[in-house]
Amino acid sequence: MSGFGFKVADGVASRLAVEAAPAASGDLVWVHLSTTEDEAQAWLRNEAGLESYVIDALTATETRPRCEAVGEGAFLNLRGRTNEEMDSSDLLASLRIWVVKGRVYSLTRKPLVAIPLVEKEVEAGRVRDPGDLITAFATAITTDLDPEVAALGDELDDCEERLDAKHVFALRRTVSEVRVAAISYRRFLNPQRAALEKLAALPGDWLRDDDRLHLAAAADRAARMAEELESIRERSALTHEALTDLRAEQIDNRSLIISVAAMVFLPLTFLTGLYGMNVKGLPFAEEPWAFDAIAGGCLVIALGIVIYFVQRHWFER
Structure with missing residues (x-):
């Protein structure tokens, strides 16, 4: 015992x-x-x-x-x-x-x-x-x-x-x-x-x-x-x-960053996809300065979208 x-x-x-x-x-x-x-x-x-x-x-x-x-x-x-x-x-x-x-x-x-x-x-x-x-x-x-x-x-x-x-x-x-x-x-x-x-x-x-x-x-x-x-x-x-x-706030902030990135690249993806088609008749397809013009246009669009989001205070937490 x-x-x-x-x-x-x-x-x-x-x-x-x-x-x-x-x-x-x-x-x-x-x-x-x-x-x-x-x-x-x-x-x-x-x-x-x-x-x-x-x-x-x-x-x-x-x-x-x-x-x-x-x-x-x-x-x-x-x-x-x-x-x-x-x-x-x-x-x-x-x-x-x-x-x-x-x-x-x-x-x-x-x-x-x-x-x-x-x-x-x-x-x-x-x-x-x-x-x-x-x-x-x-x-x-x-x-x-x-x-x-x-x-x-x-x-x-x-x-x-x-x-x-x-x-x-x-x-x-x-x-x-x-x-x-x-x-x-x-x-x-x-x-x-x-x-x-x-x-x-x-x-x-x-x-x-x-x-x-x-x-x-x-x-x-x-x-x-x-x-x-x-x-x-x-x-x-x-x-x-x-x-x-x-x-939840942390997830929202990360989702916001992903959304902004998606909005920036969405029109750029459209342009690059459009000019990536293997068909004839694309405007300026034969011009030597066409690539620089499209790249410059993409940069301007991206900057414009970022400036719009900044003015709308999307990046403020």
């Missing part, structure tokens, strides 16, 4: 083997599993002795942030960053937690960045009970996500500063990536805020007043990040529209 355990008694934390955790006792016993669904279900049922509805919630395939009070305990599902590659539409990995007085079971399928941060908090003696541990989870996840959200905003700021026709293709790709990431993060941050607020309001003596304050602070931070992500999403949509307009 892949995972680890901790026991906290009288403010002193010690590591436990996962196998020894069900029999351990103290102010807090924390068991974290990082394993497949079948292995987790078997261990939680046979070793931990949890009820089937708790096991189903901890091992569900599709999850979103939520909080449910069940008896004297609570089930909490959160989302956080992972260093493993994720689908672009689902950038956050899930963390499922079952908590009762004195005991916490957590489960992940992908390693979350926040888990080692929480381990350090436990080892440092700053986590003494389940309320402290849940607070550490919420704080670590939001603290880890905050710089990522700020980085998306900074990246979009850079794109807006470089907004010109020279960088259209590169900027459109970057803006699209920022928008997809913002949508993916925001998709989970709003329900995560609601879950943390609901948890902070749950009755139960395993949550102290300071734990509730820290959970409310984490929920407020999640709400602020969700608002920032909504702003980034709207700004990226406007930037994408501006880039689309720049691209």
Whole structure:
């Protein structure tokens, strides 16, 4: 079984083997599993002795942030960053937690960045009970996500500063990536805020007043990040529209140049085609100065067309 355990008694934390955790006792016993669904279900049922509805919630395939009070305990599902590659539409990995007085079971399928941060908090003696541990989870996840959200905003700021026709293709790709990431993060941050607020309001003596304050602070931070992500999403949509307009203007300018060139050469093509026919009776066909006259006439026509377009301001952008 892949995972680890901790026991906290009288403010002193010690590591436990996962196998020894069900029999351990103290102010807090924390068991974290990082394993497949079948292995987790078997261990939680046979070793931990949890009820089937708790096991189903901890091992569900599709999850979103939520909080449910069940008896004297609570089930909490959160989302956080992972260093493993994720689908672009689902950038956050899930963390499922079952908590009762004195005991916490957590489960992940992908390693979350926040888990080692929480381990350090436990080892440092700053986590003494389940309320402290849940607070550490919420704080670590939001603290880890905050710089990522700020980085998306900074990246979009850079794109807006470089907004010109020279960088259209590169900027459109970057803006699209920022928008997809913002949508993916925001998709989970709003329900995560609601879950943390609901948890902070749950009755139960395993949550102290300071734990509730820290959970409310984490929920407020999640709400602020969700608002920032909504702003980034709207700004990226406007930037994408501006880039689309720049691209359309670029195409229009190139089409204008092609049209002017076609208008210049259209009468010239007619004259050269006419005098290129292999028939008798063409005017001045036998004269030695005929070629120079036709070439000069073509030049005059071309200059006349260009001057006409200049006077009509066709070349102004």
